[in-house]
Amino acid sequence: MLDIAIVGKGPAGWSCAMTARMRGLQAVVIAPQNDNGLLRSAERIDNYPGMPQASGNAILDAFREQALAMGAQERSGLVRQIMPMGESFMLLVENDVLEAKAVVLAMGAARPVLLPGEEEQLGRGVSYCATCDGMFYRGKRIAVLSASQQGVEETRFLAGLASEVDYYSLKRHQTDGLEENVKVMAEKPVSIGRDDAGLILMTDQAVHGYDGIFVFRAAMPLNMLMAELETEGSYIPVDRQMRTNIPGVFAAGDCTGKPLQVPKAVGEGNVAALSAAAWIAGRDNAG
Ligand SMILES: Cc1cc2nc3c(=O)[nH]c(=O)nc-3n(C[C@H](O)[C@H](O)[C@H](O)COP(=O)(O)OP(=O)(O)OC[C@H]3O[C@@H](n4cnc5c(N)ncnc54)[C@H](O)[C@@H]3O)c2cc1C
Known part of the structure; x- marks a missing residue:
């Protein structure tokens, strides 16, 4: 100890x-x-x-x-x-x-200011830890929401497990060198919720359904x-x-x-x- x-x-x-x-x-x-x-x-x-x-x-x-x-x-x-x-x-x-x-x-x-709905969905598809929860999303479709370069590094690990990853920047940072199954999104995340089909991410432009959403912030x-x-x-x-x-x-x-x-x-x-x-x-x- x-x-x-x-x-x-x-x-x-x-x-x-x-x-x-x-x-x-x-x-x-x-x-x-x-x-x-x-x-x-x-x-x-x-x-x-x-x-x-x-x-x-x-x-x-x-x-x-x-x-x-x-x-x-x-x-x-x-x-x-x-x-x-x-x-x-x-x-x-x-x-x-x-x-x-x-x-x-x-x-x-x-x-950090959380997105509306984020805390409610924590542990129900929203995760802050790629190493702890990444395995649950093998072959699935996930989103990464990141405020820093840390998200890029975590995404490299997640991209080896998930079938598709959509990457959203919460704050501007370098997103070069991501794997082929990662799409860098230009949309701004607005809130997280759930519908009959499962977890959803609302952005300033659309509503997307995901199996999991990983969020990386520095605090x-x-x-x-x-x-x-x-x-x-x-x-x-x-x-x-x-x-x-x-x-x-x-x-x-x-x-x-x-x-x-x-x-x-x-x-x-x-x-x-x-x-x-x-x-x-x-x-x-x-x-
Ligand atoms: C542009 C600028 C100019 C400034 N000029 C001056 C000046 O001239 N004179 C002056 O006295 N002060 C100045 N300040 C203020 C000064 O930077 C702060 O008062 C000082 O850094 C506070 O020190 P701190 O250790 O309390 O926190 P910080 O320096 O903010 O350090 C906090 C640390 O906690 C870490 N952390 C946060 N959450 C977690 C978590 N959950 N787990 C692990 N780690 C975590 C952060 O990553 C960081 O390492 C300035 C600040 C800025 C931004």
């Missing part, structure tokens, strides 16, 4: 990992494979002490390098769900399961990530120790609310690590 699972490879996540390592704790930092974290798009940051006029990329690379050199571990994958298990937490990371004593949520402020809605987590709008309320309403779950950085700033994210990551360390020590002593 891991000590601390940190969700997010931004400033809050890396800072948390460094302090966790200083406390001798095992820290695993998790984010999707093609993680382009918000800060990567910042050309110049002037308010991070000690790194004048550094680009967002340079800051993130330096944080990552420092954390890994201190022994933090890195893991690729979108965290889909976190389940409290009494003494620990199970994290569903793509199609793998991790167990940790404490969790730090450092997912930034980006929140999860908070209520789907952790059902019991208290939220305020799109933010996670915390106290000064970065505690959420769930014992053993802490949050840091942009996901806790404004100001959305690098120095604030780094400071909160530090506090979350110290609080998680205290939580783990209490838990281990009680056991």
